[in-house]
Amino acid sequence: MNPMMVIPRDKHVYSFGPNMKEVARAKPGEIVIFQTLDALGGQVKSEEDTIEKIDFSRVNPATGPLYVEGAKRGGILRVDILDIKVEGKGAVVTAPGAGVLGKKVERPQTRICEVKDGFVIFKGIKIPAMPMIGVIGVAYDEEVPTGTPGKHGGNMDTNLIRKGTTIYFPVFVDGAYLAIGDLHAVMGDGEVCVSACEVSGEVTVRVTPMEGKLEWPLLETEDSFYLLVSDENLDKAIEEAVSLGVEALRKSNDLSWDEAYMLASLVMDVEISQLVDPRKTVRVRIPKGYVRLESFLT
Amino acid sequence: MNPMMVIPRDKHVYSFGPNMKEVARAKPGEIVIFQTLDALGGQVKSEEDTIEKIDFSRVNPATGPLYVEGAKRGGILRVDILDIKVEGKGAVVTAPGAGVLGKKVERPQTRICEVKDGFVIFKGIKIPAMPMIGVIGVAYDEEVPTGTPGKHGGNMDTNLIRKGTTIYFPVFVDGAYLAIGDLHAVMGDGEVCVSACEVSGEVTVRVTPMEGKLEWPLLETEDSFYLLVSDENLDKAIEEAVSLGVEALRKSNDLSWDEAYMLASLVMDVEISQLVDPRKTVRVRIPKGYVRLESFLT
Known part of the structure; x- marks a missing residue:
């Protein structure tokens, strides 16, 4: 080595x-x-x-x-x-x-x-x-x-x-x-x-x-995935992150978009990373039980 | 009984x-x-x-x-x-x-x-x-x-x-x-x-x-206190909740306001409760090691 x-x-x-x-x-x-x-x-x-x-x-x-x-x-x-x-x-x-x-x-x-x-x-x-x-x-x-x-x-x-x-x-x-x-x-x-x-x-x-395709950085911990999205406007960052999270849930679970949106409301957490840089950073957490890595990377 | x-x-x-x-x-x-x-x-x-x-x-x-x-x-x-x-x-x-x-x-x-x-x-x-x-x-x-x-x-x-x-x-x-x-x-x-x-x-x-005085609801769990603040504007709810959290840290730790603000940056978490009601609800979490109940109630 x-x-x-x-x-x-x-x-x-x-x-x-x-x-x-x-x-x-x-x-x-x-x-x-x-x-x-x-x-x-x-x-x-x-x-x-x-x-x-x-x-x-x-x-x-x-x-x-x-x-x-x-x-x-x-x-x-x-x-x-x-x-x-x-x-x-x-x-x-x-x-x-x-x-x-x-x-x-x-x-x-x-x-x-x-x-x-x-x-x-x-x-x-x-x-x-x-x-x-x-x-x-x-x-x-x-x-x-x-x-x-x-x-x-x-x-x-x-x-x-x-x-x-x-x-x-x-x-x-x-x-x-x-x-x-x-x-x-x-x-x-x-x-x-x-x-x-x-x-x-x-x-x-x-x-x-x-190989694969990502729009924003993705974080993986032992039990969850987190999409990390930043924007000057906090509400806009949240909307983008939630939208990507719903999409990953849809792909992983063979659901309609509306159903994935509803599942997100049950299992996804919207969280704050930081509020003080030129763009604010939010993250959405999805526990691994509900989503596969591949659903984020395509 | x-x-x-x-x-x-x-x-x-x-x-x-x-x-x-x-x-x-x-x-x-x-x-x-x-x-x-x-x-x-x-x-x-x-x-x-x-x-x-x-x-x-x-x-x-x-x-x-x-x-x-x-x-x-x-x-x-x-x-x-x-x-x-x-x-x-x-x-x-x-x-x-x-x-x-x-x-x-x-x-x-x-x-x-x-x-x-x-x-x-x-x-x-x-x-x-x-x-x-x-x-x-x-x-x-x-x-x-x-x-x-x-x-x-x-x-x-x-x-x-x-x-x-x-x-x-x-x-x-x-x-x-x-x-x-x-x-x-x-x-x-x-x-x-x-x-x-x-x-x-x-x-x-x-x-x-x-007895005591509170401005917003306060939640207590086994390890932490959470101030719960709601507003139409998410940034405004956060500002109010952070402000109350800093005040509680100041009172509990015999710090200047500026020092309490800095301590908050190290130990306080800004979290989302809900984003979809007529007013949005945020919470700030302060672990019990850094704050006393009484500091919130006066």
């Missing part, structure tokens, strides 16, 4: 676009480690480092991109999240105008958290750490900043993108060009204040090109 | 308002059984009974109201859900314009489900039953149809209002005037097609007046 490929954190991008330049190349099924900077580009080291003081051109670095051999435009890239390690110190930031209640924030604020023995310590409060990936995506047909989520993935800030889960991405450019960043030691659904516990760290993934 | 009080299903209302007339009276801490009609008023018995054929003045009956001695305007009514029993047959309905994807529905549709041995059978698909209460609420300052949720509760269609959970309501009229209806044998978060598996049944509750 070859030593595992490591992409260092100084190899990073700030957008997903059509002309990404690979920094590494993987074979189908290969395991790769992405070392990542935190979403603030490592610029926030103390509680005096509030976000109006930092260089915004260095925000949201995503390590990569990785060219995956065999990944073809119009196909799918499967990414298994094998491990996530986060460093011992993280930052939470907010500012006037930021997040769901931004109009109530009077001045930029930073709090530093310790991450230790499986806990995040915020102002003395012990929170079980639950490391996750904020930004993970592939090259897209147009230039999208790494801070924005879309059909290519990107800043989906989805709590379930954790060790043990799998994401399927539509591939827009041959080679896929996977990039990963913005790890969180812990985050609540919604990410209401605009940031989570922002940490640097490293992610170990297996990358596997597949 | 007295035999348990039973309110039969023919004693029901179609709105929560300031002038409700009690059909029964309970002492503080008393256990009461509410027998309920389904949300369609028992009018849908076969798949030919589509919703354009039914009498809409008989839709959403809520059994009660129950006058609770000691419940005072400006105080709180605690309702413990001790048991929910549902009958063996339920209906799922949809129609053009109904639910998240109503514009794709071409004609009204009804499907009958069997509810048996802990499962709901929809078109041969076995779904684990998870009985819940769609409508539960108290008298309000203005007349609100039972199909609409609000500060008084009502049609919150919240999946977590199940056996074993507790809801706290603000009391607007002395005696509270609790009414309950619209049981579901199973429902997904969102209730996307406009209905769940609609069933008749009975609910056993304990009613306890309390």
